[in-house]
Amino acid sequence: MNAVIYHNPRCGTSRNTLALIRHAGIEPEVIEYLADPPDRSRLVDLITAAGLGVRDAIRQKGTPYLELGLDDATLSDDDLLDAMLANPILINRPFVQTDMGTRLCRPSDVVLQILPPITRPFTKEDGEVVG
Structure with missing residues (x-):
């Protein structure tokens, strides 16, 4: 099975998700999206394939979300995407794409x-057992 994870190694949820994929016997393509962010088309494809709206794919915690005024409900999807592309830390993580679909894996399971x-x-970093 093919798998791609848009990963942040500093994020526990992302690390647990990557470990779960490997636990399933799959070695995914790992894209550290902060260093190698997706382009606009790819980001839109990930969000759409995961069944999310653009606002649902924005990370607020630990980001410049409020400083950039992204809590303004009148902003368009294009405005939000522009902000995410200019500041990849705003892209929620981890997005995972496999032959079986695409998900924003929060929580990791x-x-x-x-x-x-x-x-x-499988035992997560915090000791929670899955499966």
Whole structure:
């Protein structure tokens, strides 16, 4: 199975998601999106394929979300995308794409929806057991 994760190694949710993918026996393509952000078309494709609206794909915590005025409900999707592309830290993570679909994997075990069934339990960094 093919898999791609838009990953931030400093994020526990992203690390757990990557570990779950590997636990399922899949070595994904890892894109550290802060260093190598998706272009506009790719970002729109990820958001759409995950069944989200643009605003749902914006990360607020630990970002310049408020400083940039992105809480303004009158901003268009294009405005929000412009901000995300100019400041990739605003892209919520991790997005994962496999042959079975695309998800924003928050929480990390959402990735199980687009992986083959795992046959043994997995323990997250915080000790929570999945599977």
